Amino acid sequence: MAANPMSQFDVYRIGPEIKVGAFDISFTNASLFMILSTVSVLLIFNLGSKKNSILPNKIQLLAELSYTFVSKMISDTAGSKAKPYFAFIFSLFMFVLFCNMFGMIPYTFTVTSHIIVTFTLAAFIFIGVTVIGFIKHGFGYLKLFVPSGVPAVLLPLIVVIEIISYLSRPISLSVRLFANMMAGHTMMKVFGGFVISLGIVGGWLPLSFSVALTGLEILVAFLQAYVFAILTCIYLNDALNLHH
């Protein structure tokens, strides 16, 4: 297991096989870390919102800073109309962030390094945003594909490009997160393997690289959660405020 840098992404069943109809919904290590992330988020934010003191303690400060951070992010990118979707984007950001961060602990499983997880989230966001757009603007939402101020000659081309770019949103959103997490974790594993294979003599260089990479990966873990959330805000902004 240790030799293969991809084995850290293996999903395996924990406990018995659970089947509903033709579908296998067994409890796996991925499920375990999803639950861990959820429980940690809920625990931290529950603790952080329990007491209401004027001078917040550390955990309350953490919860409130996160709250204002996400709320500012949403109001900056999607405006005040996006307020009803605050809870969703907040949960999304926290879920992705905690899954990413849990993955940084050695011997853990990174939920967001699986394309199916990120794609499910991205597809849900894509469908939700499209539905919101059509509810808010009716068929006027299709004006999104027709930018204003484009010469009539170029219009067919631009419309096609716009439609393709719109349809590729869930793919780009999911692949961005999944590929970042997978590449980072694979690389850390590879450098870790180098430390072992080069031994006490030559292992120091990949070890120092590993240390630097850990810092970089923690940054990436945060950054990708942020990017995921902010892109969701931008898509939402398109649906709520039709700018074109």
Next chain:
Amino acid sequence: MVKKIYFQSIFFSFFFIKEAFAAESGGMPQLNPEFWVSQIFWLILTFGVMYLVLSKIILPKISNNLESRKSQILENIEAAEKQREDGDAKLKEYDEIISESKLEANSIFNQAREKALKDIGAKREVLDKQIDDEISEAEKEIDALRKNAPDKINKIAIETSSELLQKLIGAEVNNSSISAIVDDLYKRNGDKYYGN
């Protein structure tokens, strides 16, 4: 530099992955659909629970906390502002009282000074009068003395002369003749001897 190394290592790691594929034939575990449904199911379950709890219970509480803190801070600021204004008013009042009492103290001082000056003037007048009286009295006395002085001197001169004559010639001389001579001298040279 760091970026370059980063991308190079990603590239390198993909090499490794390829090798691993060749070795294990399983390929990327992400592309194995065995547990896809399970992952989707658990994702919806956990994320749904998280969304529901956060949106229904926790986030309203945090927003409530933030609001109440904001309003309380605003209230406190207002109260502080009011107190500051009160303080300013009190300070003004205090300044006024200070300046008033300064003026009062000045006037009291001036009054006292005037009074003292008046008193001094009155006393000085009385004293001046007294001194003038004494001086005039003394002058009178001096005048009287001066008036009497020639007579006395003449008498002394006569007596001295008669005594001298008696000692010199041993005979009694008539005082009246001497006095006649002294009177005659006095009349001629009196101004020279007694000034005036």
